[in-house]
Amino acid sequence: QVQLVESGGGLVQAGGSLRLSCVAPRNIFGVYIMGWYRQAPGKQRELVATITSGGLTNYADSAKGRFTISRDNAKNTLFLQMSTLQPEDTAVYYCNARLYVTYWGQGTQVTVSS
Numbered sequence: 001q002v003q004l005v006e007s008g009g010g011l012v013q014a015g016g017s018l019r020l021s022c023v024a025p026r027n028i029f030g031v032y033i034m035g036w037y038r039q040a041p042g043k044q045r046e047l048v049a050t051i052t053s054g055g056l057t058n059y060a061d062s063a064k065g066r067f068t069i070s071r072d073n074a075k076n077t078l079f080l081q082m083s084t085l086q087p088e089d090t091a092v093y094y095c096n097a098r099l100y101v102t103y104w105g106q107g108t109q110v111t112v113s114s
Contacts, residue, residue, distance in 0.1 A: 002097070002103045003024075004028075004096075004103055006021065006106065006108040007022075009109045014086055014114050017081070019080065020108060021079055022105055023075070023078075029071075029077075029078070029097070032097040032098060032103075033050055034051055034078045035049060036048040036069060036080045036094070038091035039091055040091040040092075048060055048067065048069075049063050051078070062088075062089075066083055067082050090112050091110060092107040092108065093108050
């Protein structure tokens with residue numbers, strides 16, 4: 001069973017920053033498109049950002065200019081650096097690996113207080 005393990009969520013005040021991490025198995029991390037999604041209460045899960053094995057990135061409009069997705073290939077770790085956080089960023093953030101199949105992490109809660 002493939003495990004994606006997220007960490008780094010928490011409670012932060014509006015305007016603050018957080019960095020999320022996701023560790024994936026080496027055989028997944030080196031090939032799959034890795035990404036971050038989020039799901040707020042009562043809403044559908046939505047894309048935040050993705051990054052290919054070659055480093056090409058894609059961001060949701062809500063994340064552009066505030067969030068940065070990156071990867072450390074030596075450590076099989078995906079990151080999401082979030083800055084200027086707002087209450088509307090409050091959600092459970094999920095790590096995702098996608099190619100022929102899709103894998104999800106268990107999620108990490110991010111709460112932004114006003």
